[in-house]
Amino acid sequence: MCDVVALTPRELVPISSCVLLPDRPLGIDVYLIKAIDSKPVLFCSRDQTLSEAKLDTVAQRLPGRLYVRCSDADRLQAYIREHWSDILRDDSRPLEDRTRLMCNVMRDVLADAFASRNIQRIAATADFLAAESTRLLQDAPVAIGELSKIMQHDFATFTHSTNVALYSLRLAQELGFSTDEQQCIVRGALLHDVGKLEITENILSKPDRLTQEELRQIRQHPTTGLEQLVDQALTFGELMIVYQHHERIDGSGYPVGSVGEEIHPFARLCAITDVYEALTAHRPYRRALRAKAAMHVLQRKEGVHFDREMLACWKGLVEV
Amino acid sequence: MLERAGGGMSNMISPPGEAAHETGGRQHAEPAARTAATVDDRLVVLPPELRERLEGRGYQSPVPVESRAWARLTVMREARLSMVHTPPALHSALPWPPHGRVIVKDLSRSGIGFFFHMPLFPSQQIQIQLSHYVIQAKVRRCRRHTSDCYELGAIVTQVRSSKEDRSADYMEGCASSSVRP
Ligand SMILES: [Fe+2]
Numbered sequence: 454m455c456d457v458v459a460l461t462p463r464e465l466v467p468i469s470s471c472v473l474l475p476d477r478p479l480g481i482d483v484y485l486i487k488a489i490d491s492k493p494v495l496f497c498s499r500d501q502t503l504s505e506a507k508l509d510t511v512a513q514r515l516p517g518r519l520y521v522r523c524s525d526a527d528r529l530q531a532y533i534r535e536h537w538s539d540i541l542r543d544d545s546r547p548l549e550d551r552t553r554l555m556c557n558v559m560r561d562v563l564a565d566a567f568a569s570r571n572i573q574r575i576a577a578t579a580d581f582l583a584a585e586s587t588r589l590l591q592d593a594p595v596a597i598g599e600l601s602k603i604m605q606h607d608f609a610t611f612t613h614s615t616n617v618a619l620y621s622l623r624l625a626q627e628l629g630f631s632t633d634e635q636q637c638i639v640r641g642a643l644l645h646d647v648g649k650l651e652i653t654e655n656i657l658s659k660p661d662r663l664t665q666e667e668l669r670q671i672r673q674h675p676t677t678g679l680e681q682l683v684d685q686a687l688t689f690g691e692l693m694i695v696y697q698h699h700e701r702i703d704g705s706g707y708p709v710g711s712v713g714e715e716i717h718p719f720a721r722l723c724a725i726t727d728v729y730e731a732l733t734a735h736r737p738y739r740r741a742l743r744a745k746a747a748m749h750v751l752q753r754k755e756g757v758h759f760d761r762e763m764l765a766c767w768k769g770l771v772e773v
Numbered sequence: 774m775l776e777r778a779g780g781g782m783s784n785m786i787s788p789p790g791e792a793a794h795e796t797g798g799r800q801h802a803e804p805a806a807r808t809a810a811t812v813d814d815r816l817v818v819l820p821p822e823l824r825e826r827l828e829g830r831g832y833q834s835p836v837p838v839e840s841r842a843w844a845r846l847t848v849m850r851e852a853r854l855s856m857v858h859t860p861p862a863l864h865s866a867l868p869w870p871p872h873g874r875v876i877v878k879d880l881s882r883s884g885i886g887f888f889f890h891m892p893l894f895p896s897q898q899i900q901i902q903l904s905h906y907v908i909q910a911k912v913r914r915c916r917r918h919t920s921d922c923y924e925l926g927a928i929v930t931q932v933r934s935s936k937e938d939r940s941a942d943y944m945e946g947c948a949s950s951s952v953r954p
Contacts, residue, residue: 676895676913676914679894679895679896680895680896683860683862683863683894683895683896684860684862687862688862689862689863689864689865689866692862692863696894696895704917708914708915708916709892709915709916709917709923710916710917711892711917712917712920715917715920
């Protein structure tokens with residue numbers, strides 16, 4: 454276990470020790486780098502298994518960080534997906550570790566599904582992710598600030614969708630939605646921007662003012678999303694998240710210009726988390742806002758764009 | 774050629790009550806409750822400002838002209854709408870009546886624009902009987918003007934004539950004014 458290997462840190466990617474499971478070979482060589490200037494050593498070879506006791510030692514006092522080869526990253530993802538549920542349900546692992554892992558895996562898995570452009574696969578992935586994330590956070594609500602620290606904040610649609618889904622889950626919990634409803638909300642939120650997959654990256658990340666035609670394309674995404682998903686096994690509320698998340702209470706939103714309670718409660722909820730996430734993420738056309746500044750922006754539109762009660766609840770969560 | 778509304782726009786764009794009277798439909802001082810999925814024969818009432826804009830031709834369609842493949846003929850006349858298919862996941866929304874009355878605003882070879890007193894969802898399939906033409910279409914967009922007036926756009930999937938086969942006339946009528954064939 455202590456063979457120094459001729460690999461440079463550039464050939465390696467860090468992994469969380471919580472992805473390792475007892476008695477299940479990873480099929481990938483895992484390396485340990487004890488300090489910044491030290492050489493990688495083979496920690497666990499591809500066909501080796503780790504005992505429960507060994508894993509405990511790893512979790513509690515691992516001297517350094519674990520890595521895998523860049524070329525094995527895909528295999529690791531496959532392993533995580535296969536054993537993800539077991540890891541998340543393992544109460545002996547710290548919740549923070551499991552939440553971090555969940556965030557990363559959700560993002561990765563959703564990225565793959567979006568890249569496939571296969572709407573059936575995308576819907577099935579959202580279903581699976583919604584079930585697992587709702588289960589994990591059911592009895593252990595995580596503070597928004599903690600979630601935000603764990604999350605990536607880049608501009609990719611799959612990152613945004615993952616973050617909106619997790620924020621929406623927390624808001625749904627706080628508003629007293631049932632577990633089934635929470636799961637629907639997460640599923641819908643993961644899919645809310647699916648219609649954007651039809652829009653070119655040039656338009657989505659254009660730093661300059663959008664032309665009328667570009668704006669029209671962007672504004673088409675809730676409709677496109679609904680049309681794509683309407684024949685998948687989704688509930689009405691989930692479809693309304695996709696179709697109505699850009700509607701505003703005062704009717705100034707799109708695509709329909711629905712007002713107040715004409716907008717499905719799930720969509721009113723996601724409208725808040727969607728804008729909050731967008732404001733706090735790095736975008737090519739502006740820098741990320743801090744939580745307080747983002748909240749200030751939202752509150753200026755309280756009862757105008759956003760549901761008053763839901764926004765008050767979100768404010769309470771963010772300020773904890 | 775496609776029949777145009779006999780008396781021009783003002784025939785159809787009339788204040789509440791008048792439209793119902795002219796077309797022989799029942800009066801509707803109050804909007805009917807949306808809980809009943811039975812026959813709802815209300816004719817959509819266009820809000821005064823929309824009516825004025827349509828009459829004054831200062832009306833801007835929600836879809837820009839340059840993104841249309843075919844020019845649209847202004848129609849502005851009443852027609853009968855039937856619901857053909859609603860995807861099951863959307864069934865728990867408003868209970869749409871099986872039939873209803875609409876005002877067809879315009880139509881082209883590929884699309885039809887109309888006003889209805891209820892919102893419809895993209896992907897719902899409808900049928901509009903306009904004069905002797907039966908137009909099958911799939912809803913593509915819906916925009917709210919008031920709680921009882923929605924402007925809808927649908928993609929025409931099939932045109933049949935309920936009299937003789939005059940769908941060729943329909944296509945010709947639309948094609949003769951194409952912007953971008
Ligand atoms: Fe969106």
